[in-house]
Amino acid sequence: MLKTVVNHYCNLSLAKNNVLTGDLFRLLECLVITQSQLNSSSSISIKQIRILLVVASLFMMSFMAADLPLLPEQLHHDYLLSRLGFQLPIMFVVFGLTYAPFYSKIHDQVLWMSVLLITYANYWLTIVCWLKMQFSFPYEGVLLYALFATFIMRMSFKYSLIYVGCSVVGFTLMVTILPIYGEFTAVKLGFVMFGLATALLGVHQIEKTFKKLKIVNSKLTILSEIDQLTGIYNRGTFEAKFFDMIKFAKRTNSYICVFIIDLDNFKDYNDGYGHLQGDEVIKLQADILNRVFNRESDLIARYGGEEFVVACINQDDLHFENLAQSIIHHWQEEKVPHGKGKGGDFVCCSIGVYASKANRYNNGKIMIEQADKALYRAKAQGRGRFVNGSKI
Ligand SMILES: Nc1nc2c(ncn2[C@@H]2O[C@H](COP(=O)(O)OP(=O)(O)OP(=O)(O)O)[C@@H](O)[C@H]2O)c(=O)[nH]1
Numbered sequence: 001m002l003k004t005v006v007n008h009y010c011n012l013s014l015a016k017n018n019v020l021t022g023d024l025f026r027l028l029e030c031l032v033i034t035q036s037q038l039n040s041s042s043s044i045s046i047k048q049i050r051i052l053l054v055v056a057s058l059f060m061m062s063f064m065a066a067d068l069p070l071l072p073e074q075l076h077h078d079y080l081l082s083r084l085g086f087q088l089p090i091m092f093v094v095f096g097l098t099y100a101p102f103y104s105k106i107h108d109q110v111l112w113m114s115v116l117l118i119t120y121a122n123y124w125l126t127i128v129c130w131l132k133m134q135f136s137f138p139y140e141g142v143l144l145y146a147l148f149a150t151f152i153m154r155m156s157f158k159y160s161l162i163y164v165g166c167s168v169v170g171f172t173l174m175v176t177i178l179p180i181y182g183e184f185t186a187v188k189l190g191f192v193m194f195g196l197a198t199a200l201l202g203v204h205q206i207e208k209t210f211k212k213l214k215i216v217n218s219k220l221t222i223l224s225e226i227d228q229l230t231g232i233y234n235r236g237t238f239e240a241k242f243f244d245m246i247k248f249a250k251r252t253n254s255y256i257c258v259f260i261i262d263l264d265n266f267k268d269y270n271d272g273y274g275h276l277q278g279d280e281v282i283k284l285q286a287d288i289l290n291r292v293f294n295r296e297s298d299l300i301a302r303y304g305g306e307e308f309v310v311a312c313i314n315q316d317d318l319h320f321e322n323l324a325q326s327i328i329h330h331w332q333e334e335k336v337p338h339g340k341g342k343g344g345d346f347v348c349c350s351i352g353v354y355a356s357k358a359n360r361y362n363n364g365k366i367m368i369e370q371a372d373k374a375l376y377r378a379k380a381q382g383r384g385r386f387v388n389g390s391k392i
Pocket residue numbers: 229262263264265266267268270274275276277278279282304305306379383
């Protein structure tokens with residue numbers, strides 16, 4: 001793809017027959033476009049912005065080496081003044097601004113203002129070159145700056161529109177008031193307008209695609225993290241978040257409590273009432289857990305089938321048993337009939353609890369194993385109860 005774009009642009013450059021900045025300019029244009037296409041799916045970081053500013057400054061300096069031998073000597077002073085006295089310092093100022101803590105909030109505004117100033121410094125140079133020596137300074141810089149700012153530096157569509165508008169107005173006034181490009185004025189004006197409009201369209205397309213990607217991405221995240229039946233976390237998400245909880249508990253010397261909750265005689269319930277009705281009971285279990293564990297830090301997940309897991313963090317281990325009792329109590333209040341099975345009259349669950357301070361000997365895996373053993377005991381003791389594994 002890079003090869004196709006380069007070929008296309010090199011052919012264009014030959015056709016245009018503009019000499020001052022030469023093929024280097026065109027090659028950079030190609031790279032700018034290709035790079036933008038490749039990078040369009042991610043947003044730009046402050047570190048990348050700094051690197052790009054350095055790259056842009058280096059390119060600008062290399063253009064000077066290419067441009068100066070082709071310019072009449074009488075224009076060297078103005079050329080250097082525009083590049084070294086104005087354009088480069090603007091880039092240094094932007095570079096410095098990136099260190100401000102609020103920079104990411106003003107990136108778009110800083111970008112469009114600085115690129116517009118650089119563009120107008122180029123217009124000033126073009127006018128001076130014409131007035132002093134009737135020298136037609138090429139217009140490619142206008143396109144190059146626009147492409148760099150919009151695609152590579154990721155100016156938003158709104159600011160790209162403002163920038164392109166201001167840039168086109170300035171260029172149009174300049175080439176219509178002064179006959180810098182003579183009989184080619186209309187062609188060059190058309191080329192600049194078409195080039196900038198293309199850039200604008202490209203930014204619009206990228207932004208649109210980006211928005212769609214974000215929506216799809218958030219949907220995918222929900223699908224991969226959440227259990228579809230109950231709307232609570234799935235096992236994978238629980239394990240990832242539980243790992244973070246353990247680290248936090250170690251740092252703050254807090255207690256962590258793991259509850260493993262399993263519906264009693266659920267096979268019988270399914271056999272008697274059907275799978276769809278069984279699903280409703282599973283949803284109710286999730287609902288009860290949401291009611292009992294309502295702190296932001298509580299982790300509630302469906303561990304698999306009719307088994308659930310909850311992890312919570314606390315400064316002491318006193319109230320964990322109350323929470324387990326509260327789950328049983330909620331089921332007793334719900335009075336969901338279980339008459340068709342060999343279990344009790346109403347649906348209930350068994351719970352294994354394990355509370356401990358997290359440390360080297362008591363990591364997440366061990367805590368879950370201990371809670372699981374406690375659950376096994378609760379089942380063996382007759383179901384519809386909890387067993388505190390930390391007290392065994
Ligand atoms: N309706 C429904 N049933 C499920 C789902 N996932 C697992 N099950 C059922 O849950 C039942 C679990 O049965 P068992 O593991 O034998 O346990 P149990 O009958 O609850 O007995 P105890 O755990 O010993 O009290 C099986 O019949 C599974 O088919 C689900 O998503 N929906």
